[in-house]
Amino acid sequence: MSDDEARRMSAEDRREQILAAASVVFGERGYAGGTTDAIAHEAGVSQAYVVRMFGGKENLFREAAERASRLVLEAFRTTAAGFTGDETIHDKRMALGFAYTNLMSDRGTLLTLLHLFSLGHDETFGPLGRACFLDVYRVTRDEAGMSAQEASDFFAQGMLTTVLLAMRMPDAQDDPAAMDLMTCTFGEQVTDLIRLTQMQTPLGTSAR
Amino acid sequence: MSDDEARRMSAEDRREQILAAASVVFGERGYAGGTTDAIAHEAGVSQAYVVRMFGGKENLFREAAERASRLVLEAFRTTAAGFTGDETIHDKRMALGFAYTNLMSDRGTLLTLLHLFSLGHDETFGPLGRACFLDVYRVTRDEAGMSAQEASDFFAQGMLTTVLLAMRMPDAQDDPAAMDLMTCTFGEQVTDLIRLTQMQTPLGTSAR
DNA sequence: TCCGGTTGTAATCGAGTGATTACTACAGTT
DNA sequence: AACTGTAGTAATCACTCGATTACAACCGGA
Incomplete structure (x- = not known):
């Protein structure tokens, strides 16, 4: 992405770099649409290396999805750990909501999760998606102390x-209806999220 | 799907049949993952015919997505047309929510829309997805008479x-957390939606 | 300095997939 | 009965993509 000269790095670092690239590509094109070649190109390595390091596309997507889930989980855990116990539900929603939208700067993370969730029928990824989702749900309930109804609303x-950002609704900001909807949904972070989305230009090669 | 002997039907009927099949397949596997061959098999025709009738996979997906959007739009319009004007917001939510979840029985319709929404970066499908979404939003605002905040919440x-059903969360009904979440989110329609989901078994061939 | 392990690539293979072509079968019309 | 347009398919092509293989380049020790 931003490294022209970075040859022969440690396998561990390369792994994380490829996972980040996979997050971007899978987030944009989904599991079926994301090619190992596009990921390799995004990471600046050869396609063969990507496949061999992760033992196949399926494992790569699994690890990328687990990484994304872990990022969300950690963000929520950290935020919830700062709670004193006398926050209002509004306070909690704002704090966790901010932590969540902060993850948007890691372009791809939340979109990869959304794609994972859309694979519910899959024998491998279905159970994984449900487990990831429920992990985050439990943290919200148990560690952030939300009720079931509060968590459902949140x-x-x-x-x-997430869906509005996946569909790049900020690109339709000329439409007053779109602005109404985004203003109500994003709340105080409207301008931030719109600006962020428009900075994130699609992958180099024409998509699909 | 259910027609063994139905050869030589009118092009118009065949068109609708293929679109319904496309809705199922695209809803389950997404645009990139859904093959024209799987759609043809689901509709009981040859792959060549599917491609030729719609002039390519891209057009087929567009028409399937537009059909799905139209179904949602019509369901909302019909429901809103029955409003007298003195419904509470709770009444409206219940009525439109029921109309929405009723669409779930058309397996694939809402999932196809979700996949469309995840293609926001695409030069063709991005604008289409935003337009479809905003059409439904405007009906909810203007014809059902919801405020911006009410519509956002709805x-x-x-x-x-939709996402919970896409990830087949009802398959995790043994998990108490999953049941809590679904009970709060689905409201009065928990049992219906869970039963419906479990009737809808994946496509014949192993997915992905 | 040679050596062995690790990082990495070029080349290529085979399966899957969208599209095209050339063809067949049927139904209505005169 | 012959004609004509429409519904529909089998066969096949061209290309993409994940995977494999064989090899090269680099680096740290003994």
């Missing part, structure tokens, strides 16, 4: 936020 | 519902 808003 | 719940 996740609902999070899902709409 | 769509948020709808998105979470």
